[in-house]
Amino acid sequence: MTLLWVGEHADLDRELVGGKAHSLNRMHALGLPVPPAFVLTTEVCRRFYADGERLGDDVVSAVRDAVRELEARTGRVFGGTERPLLVSVRSGAAQSMPGMMDTILNLGINSGVQAALRAHVGDAAYAADTHRRFREQFERVVGTAAPEDPWEQLIAAIGAVFRSWNSPRAISYRRHHGIADDGGTACTVQAMVFGNLDDASGTGVLFSRNPLTGDPEPYGEWLPRGQGEDVVSGRHDPLPLSALAERLPGVHGELLAAAAVLERYGKDVQDIEFTVESGRLWLLQARAAKRSPDAAIRFAVGLHEAGVLTEDEALCRVTPEQLDAVFRPRVAPEAKASAKLLARGEPACPGVGIGRVVLTVEEAESLADSGVDVVLARPTTDPDDVSGMIVSSAILTEIGGSTSHAAVVSRELGTPCVVGCGTGTLSGLAGRVVTVDGSTGEVFEGALPLAPCSEEDNPELATLLRWARGRVPGFDGPPRALLEAAQAAIARDAEVYAARR
Amino acid sequence: MIDLLLLQAMRLKGRLDAEAAAACGAIEVSEAQARLDELVAVGHAKRAGTAVRITPEGRERLAALLEEERATLDRAALQRCYDRFTEVNGELKAIITAWQMKDAQTPNDHTDPEYDRGVLARLTELHGRFAPLLGEIVAAVPRLKPYAGRFERAITRIQEGDHSFVARPIADSYHTVWFELHEELIGLLGLSRAEEAAAGRAV
Numbered sequence: 001m002t003l004l005w006v007g008e009h010a011d012l013d014r015e016l017v018g019g020k021a022h023s024l025n026r027m028h029a030l031g032l033p034v035p036p037a038f039v040l041t042t043e044v045c046r047r048f049y050a051d052g053e054r055l056g057d058d059v060v061s062a063v064r065d066a067v068r069e070l071e072a073r074t075g076r077v078f079g080g081t082e083r084p085l086l087v088s089v090r091s092g093a094a095q096s097m098p099g100m101m102d103t104i105l106n107l108g109i110n111s112g113v114q115a116a117l118r119a120h121v122g123d124a125a126y127a128a129d130t131h132r133r134f135r136e137q138f139e140r141v142v143g144t145a146a147p148e149d150p151w152e153q154l155i156a157a158i159g160a161v162f163r164s165w166n167s168p169r170a171i172s173y174r175r176h177h178g179i180a181d182d183g184g185t186a187c188t189v190q191a192m193v194f195g196n197l198d199d200a201s202g203t204g205v206l207f208s209r210n211p212l213t214g215d216p217e218p219y220g221e222w223l224p225r226g227q228g229e230d231v232v233s234g235r236h237d238p239l240p241l242s243a244l245a246e247r248l249p250g251v252h253g254e255l256l257a258a259a260a261v262l263e264r265y266g267k268d269v270q271d272i273e274f275t276v277e278s279g280r281l282w283l284l285q286a287r288a289a290k291r292s293p294d295a296a297i298r299f300a301v302g303l304h305e306a307g308v309l310t311e312d313e314a315l316c317r318v319t320p321e322q323l324d325a326v327f328r329p330r331v332a333p334e335a336k337a338s339a340k341l342l343a344r345g346e347p348a349c350p351g352v353g354i355g356r357v358v359l360t361v362e363e364a365e366s367l368a369d370s371g372v373d374v375v376l377a378r379p380t381t382d383p384d385d386v387s388g389m390i391v392s393s394a395i396l397t398e399i400g401g402s403t404s405h406a407a408v409v410s411r412e413l414g415t416p417c418v419v420g421c422g423t424g425t426l427s428g429l430a431g432r433v434v435t436v437d438g439s440t441g442e443v444f445e446g447a448l449p450l451a452p453c454s455e456e457d458n459p460e461l462a463t464l465l466r467w468a469r470g471r472v473p474g475f476d477g478p479p480r481a482l483l484e485a486a487q488a489a490i491a492r493d494a495e496v497y498a499a500r501r
Numbered sequence: 502m503i504d505l506l507l508l509q510a511m512r513l514k515g516r517l518d519a520e521a522a523a524a525c526g527a528i529e530v531s532e533a534q535a536r537l538d539e540l541v542a543v544g545h546a547k548r549a550g551t552a553v554r555i556t557p558e559g560r561e562r563l564a565a566l567l568e569e570e571r572a573t574l575d576r577a578a579l580q581r582c583y584d585r586f587t588e589v590n591g592e593l594k595a596i597i598t599a600w601q602m603k604d605a606q607t608p609n610d611h612t613d614p615e616y617d618r619g620v621l622a623r624l625t626e627l628h629g630r631f632a633p634l635l636g637e638i639v640a641a642v643p644r645l646k647p648y649a650g651r652f653e654r655a656i657t658r659i660q661e662g663d664h665s666f667v668a669r670p671i672a673d674s675y676h677t678v679w680f681e682l683h684e685e686l687i688g689l690l691g692l693s694r695a696e697e698a699a700a701g702r703a704v
Contacts, residue, residue, distance in 0.1 A: 350608070361515070380698045383681050386670045387515040399698045402605065403594035405680055409670045411601040411608070423699070 002044055003062045005069075006037040006190075016041045018092020018186035027283055030265055032258050035282050036073040037190035038066045040158065042094070045184030048162045055159060063154065066189070074191050078108055079150040081116045086192040089157040091164055093185040097177075099169030100185060101161045102141045106134040106192060108150040121197055126227075154189070161187040193277040193284075196225045200248060200279040203227055206241065208259040208270040211291045213333040214298025214460075216306075218256055220272075227275075244276075251281045262286045267308055268317070269299050293325035294333045294451060301460040311467045312490045318464060320480045326461055327479060328439055329416075332451040336444070342429060343396070343443040345421035348407035350439040353394025353416040354447045357429040361388030368392070375434055377426040381406040389413060394436035396443065398423050410438075418443060503528065504545075505570065505644060507536055508563040511546060511555040513681045514671070518552040524654070524673055527647035567688065570644065574689065578641045583686050585634055587702050589627065590683060596623050597676050600667050611664075621659060624667065624675065628656055638682075642689060651678045 004012060006021060007028040014022040021039040028034050044059055067078050067085075076085035086108045091100040109117065109131050118127040138146035138153065142160040147153050164170065165185045174181055195203035206220035221238035224247065245252040255274060258281075262270045271289035275282050291299060300314040309317065329352045331339065355373035358364045361384065364376045368391035376392040378385060380399045389395050389409055393416070397406045400419040410417030416438030435448040452458040455465060465479060468486035475485050503526050510525035511517045517525075522533035537553050540546040545559030555563070600620045603609045611617055631652075639646050655675040658666040668676040687694055 379695050382694060383513040383677070383684055384515040389670070399695065402602070403591075403598045404698075408594070408597050408601065408668055408676055412668050412670055 002059060003066055004039050015094045020090050020092040021186060021188045027286060030261050032283050033281055035191045035193050036070055037188055040187040042184035042186050045162045045165055070191050079113060081112055083120060084113045084116045088190050088192055090188045091161045091185045092188055094183060097170055097173045099167035099173060101164035104137055104141055104157050106130050107153050107157055109134050110148045121194060126196055158187050161185060193275045193282045195227050195275040197277050201225055201277050203275045206255055206259055206272045207289050208263040209299060211289050211295050212337050214295035216302045218259055248279060251276050254281050258283060264308055292333055293322040296322040297326055297464055298460045301463050315467055315486050316490060320484050323483050324480050327453050329453055330439060330451050331435060331437055332449045335448040339448055340445040341442055342434060342445050343421040343425050345418040345441050346402060347438055347441040348402055348419045349410040349415060349417040351416035352450055353436045355393040356433050359427060359430050361385050364388035364391055375436055377429060396421060396426055398426050502644060503536055505566040508555060508559055512563060513684060516549055516552040516554055524651055525647055527650055575641055579689060582638045582641055583690055586686060589631055593627060593679055596620060596627060597668050645685060648682050
């Protein structure tokens with residue numbers, strides 16, 4: 001088994017093709033558009049080592065044929081001067097481990113192809129930038145300068161992928177975790193798509209639900225005429241998804257439908273990276289989305305309501321830490337999303353405090369006397385600051401850590417406190433109304449609303465805890481312990497069920 | 502000497518009542534009340550409810566008294582004491598923080614008596630180790646003698662079961678007394694807290 005194509009088999013064995021190809025294949029099997037890709041299996045890696053770290057002629061020949069097939073499928077030419085084909089080359093073991101070769105992007109570019117790209121995309125700077133980045137990345141990752149010939153680039157990269165299986169870090173990781181050395185890594189080669197090709201192109205990210213607030217509405221960003229690296233580099237400001245819906249409604253619809261499929265199949269909220277090339281949608285990656293604690297609760301309940309999760313499964317999707325977090329005072333996630341962050345430091349005493357920033361104890365005391373909420377901001381606190389600290393809704397310092405006077409005193413007072421915001425960061429805030437989150441160490445502009453922190457105010461939280469109580473009737477204890485007990489009961493039942501089968 | 506003690510206490514505490522003044526001056530409460538009344542009468546303090554606060558004139562007088570005192574001090578001995586204090590300072594602050602926080606994210610809700618006992622044992626042990634250094638500090642700056650009694654009182658109250666004497670502000674908890682002593686040493690050496698904090702010695 002030398003070379004497999006993504007999309008040709010209903011399922012690909014992860015041991016054989018690695019995690020990346022496995023997930024691309026799964027997306028393809030779900031009817032979702034992924035750029036064409038082929039994979040050299042872990043068997044090829046094993047033979048590579050057996051042959052003294054050499055790629056056999058049959059392998060090289062198979063790769064040549066595969067690239068011709070990529071050309072046919074994409075209508076592009078590898079090393080070509082009109083519609084050039086560029087590829088990404090990735091390592092992929094069955095189990096991820098450090099030391100494996102990093103991904104190489106834009107392989108297949110040289111001076112001639114750069115010129116072709118310039119004409120094709122209509123952007124000289126982009127073409128030059130792509131060539132430079134490829135050369136730097138190749139050298140860094142493979143360890144030698146990139147050859148001019150795209151074929152040589154590809155063969156060198158494939159060899160580097162297989163050699164990385166025995167990098168010192170990978171070997172050491174396998175020793176440490178008792179993983180056998182004969183597994184080998186696969187190598188996935190995928191056609192690149194151009195998000196900057198024309199006005200009907202772009203790149204973006206979509207979450208099937210809002211990862212901050214938990215709203216059951218898709219949320220994402222869209223960068224017209226952009227490549228993935230542009231979004232990451234922050235060079236341009238992305239637009240909201242509504243811009244994509246306006247410009248390319250068919251693509252937008254297809255993307256949302258894909259997100260729904262992936263959410264149902266993956267049984268979890270999805271974080272999807274996509275690129276549109278000349279009005280055609282391509283999905284690059286989909287994985288379970290990172291989420292805020294508030295979102296975690298709402299996702300669990302929402303996915304159950306959508307029929308994707310059972311109650312038990314939903315209960316197991318929320319961690320005890322996330323549950324703790326939604327009982328703590330915190331800024332409402334919707335407000336936080338659009339809030340302006342004025343300062344950040346080390347959280348010293350949890351809670352949220354709102355008030356006008358004052359820089360002296362005298363001002364704090366006199367304003368507080370007239371009923372104004374104040375936030376005391378000091379370079380660092382002295383003993384005689386304590387009377388001002390007592391009347392403040394929150395305390396901020398520029399210098400100091402978690403054992404500082406401000407931290408100790410604020411904890412005794414139970415006053416939200418953020419320390420160590422940085423020299424010179426606070427004096428400019430004098431007179432402004434701010435919201436201080438002592439749990440996260442953030443200081444926001446304005447008086448922001450708070451998120452509900454009790455079952456009474458938070459319907460999804462109430463639902464989750466009701467399910468938990470149903471799982472362990474008669475349990476008496478705080479919410480975190482209740483959730484842990486319910487999850488333990490679910491795990492026990494699963495073991496019993498598995499044992500019976 | 503008493504004036505210096507009380508004016509300094511006013512400066513450190515912001516508000517000073519007769520009881521706190523008695524502790525800071527190592528005098529009886531009745532004498533402390535009388536002294537405070539005198540300071541108000543001469544304009545170095547002003548009434549603030551049942552307590553007093555320092556006035557600008559009081560600050561001037563305090564600065565003058567401190568300068569007189571500085572001239573009499575063995576600065577080298579004091580610097581040596583301060584360096585040794587700095588070493589213990591980090592440890593004390595870590596113990597206080599351990600009392601308040603079980604780890605970086607988890608406040609101590611004091612439902613684990615064994616954990617609490619462990620932290621208090623560390624505090625008592627540190628206090629025992631600190632006593633000789635405190636003695637040397639007092640030898641170098643006789644005015645600071647009342648601190649010994651204030652530390653002892655805090656430890657005693659803790660051992661009697663009143664755990665607010667670990668760190669409660671305003672009251673003479675161990676942390677409050679420690680912090681004021683640190684402030685005294687910074688001032689005696691002509692340093693500034695902000696500089697010390699930036700150097701990592703007073704964070």
